[in-house]
Amino acid sequence: MADGEEPLPVVAVTAAVGAVIMLVVLLCNVLKKDKKDTEEAAGEEEPPQDTKQDASNKAKKQKAIQRPKKESRVAFTHPWLSTSLKGHSAPILGMDFSPNGKYLASCSDDRVILIWSVKEFSQKEHKSIRVNVELDHSTQIKFSPDSKAFITSLFVSNTVRVFKIGKKPDGSPGNVTAVLDFPKKHDADILSIGISSSGKFIMTCYKDTTMTIWDLKGEVLATIDTHQMTNAHGAVSPCGRFVASSGFTPDVKVWEVCFDKSGNFREVTRAFELKGHSSGVYSFCFNSDSRRMATVSKDGTWKLWDTDIEYQKNQDPYLLKTGQLGFTTPSLVSLSPDGRTVAVAHGNSLQIFNGITGVLGKAIEDIHHEPIKALGFDTNNKYLVTTGDKHIHVFHNVIGYQATVDDLVEKKQKAKNSSLKERIQEQIDTAKTALKSLGLES
Structure with missing residues (x-):
């Protein structure tokens, strides 16, 4: 019996060990499953860092996609448009034609001045001379009488900088260098600048009621109080004798800057006023010989004046034409060099009037x-240029040609001898030929 009873405990022990192993394996599997379930639950509550970054990027992408697109701008076109000058990267603030008629200079918020060739206005491609304005940008620009230099008003410095234009061997403009900055003498912002055609003085007109007369070296010759509450515009007459300002008051005040026979500054004296508007004058302009002036006012009219007077004999300017505008908002006016065309800009639109008849010749919208x-x-009455953004639009002065025909026909009727009538007829034929070349009839 003793020998037969030994195997039972061995079997029991083996069975017990197997049961323990199976229990351990089962517990391990249960624990693993619980851990996995816990991780998955945690994953649902908070995604890993990479997942969060991806989600953030997607949100940004979605936001970018949902951002409204900029409205596509259609290039401006018009039958009278000769060309558009493109070169600035920011809005253009000022322009000026050189007295020799060869160049147009433009200054912009992009700290750049570009000088364009007028003879290329009829071409498709336009080259320009680039001038960088260091540490500032120009708001206004004016050529010197000899077209060999120009001045600009500086936005930050609030003063005048003088540039000299170099010359290449072929006579074309060369390097342009800044040669002088005037001292800052006034806190109010510069509104307008100008140079006398005699080369004797420079004018700055400020936004308050101040106008300053300088010599060419930056020394102050005189300071004028315009008594207009606020200035709206200032200019030097092309004849080089006068400075003028307009503003809140319903008139344009004109002064003569006087020099002695030796060319030394003497005084600034009140010359005459343009009176006739019933509200403030936004802008005014002289023609090339200063015998005509055009004004535009808050009263909704423009006026053309005969300023060929002897003010020392108490003669007053004579009103030639008054035109209705249909708006009273801030406006700019320009008078052609021959005094036959009046252009008024308001907003982004333009009205062009025949200065001989006073009739509106053309309205051009959304320029x-x-x-x-x-x-x-331009100095030859061929083109009218405008700017309000990064581009300059160059229009054929069609109304100018038509006004020339009207003016010459009237003069021909008054002519007393045949030779004069023949010369006038030749000029009429020239103007009509110019209109035909543009596909128009007089």
């Missing part, structure tokens, strides 16, 4: 994407 900041005629 620029922003309000027109500057406009003017």
Whole structure:
């Protein structure tokens, strides 16, 4: 019996060990499953860092996609448009034609001045001379009488900088260098600048009621109080004798800057006033010989004046024409060099009037994407240029040709001898030929 009873405990022990092992394995599997379930639950509550970054990027992408697109801008076109000058990367603030008629200079918020060739206005491609304005940007620009230099008003410094234009061997403009900064003498912002055609003085007109007369070296010759509450515009007459200002008051005040026979400054004396508007004058302009002036006012009219007077004999300017505008908002006016065309800009639109008849010849809408900041005629009365954004639009002066025909026909009727009538007829034929070349009839 003793030998037969030994195997039972061995079997029992083996069975017990197997049961323990199975129990351990089962517990391990249960624990693993619980851990996995816990991790998955945690994963649902808070994604890993990479997942969060991806989600953030997607949100940004979605936001970018949902951002409204900029409205596509259609390039401006018009039958009278000769060309558009493109080169600035920010809005253009000022322009000026050189007295020799060869160049147009433009200054911009992009700290750049570009000088364009007028003879290329009829071409598709336009080259320009680039001038960088160091540490500032120019708001206004004016050529010197000899077209060999120009001045600009500086936005930050609030003063005048003088640039000299070099010359290449072929006579074309060369390097342009800044040669002088005037001292800052006034806190109010510069509104307008100008140079006398005699080369004797420079004018700065400020936004308060101050106008300053300088010599060419930056020394103050005189300071004028315009008594207009606030100035709106200032200019030097092309004849080089006068400075003028307009503002809140319904008139334009004109002074003569006087020099003695030796060329030394003597005084500034009140010359005459343009009176006739019933509200403030936004802007005014002289023609090339200073015998005509055009004004535009808050009263909703423009006026053309005969300023060929002897003010020392108490003669007053004579009103020639008054035109209705249909708006009273801030406006700019430009008078062609021959005094036959009046252009008025308001907002981003333009009205062009026949200065001989006073009739509106053309209204052109939506010329620029922003309000027109500057406009003017070239020295030969061929073009009218405007700017209100990064581009300059160059228009054929069609109304000018038509006004020339009207003026010459009237003069021909008054002519007393045949030779004079023949010369006038030749000029009429020339103007009509110019209109035909543009596909228009007089």
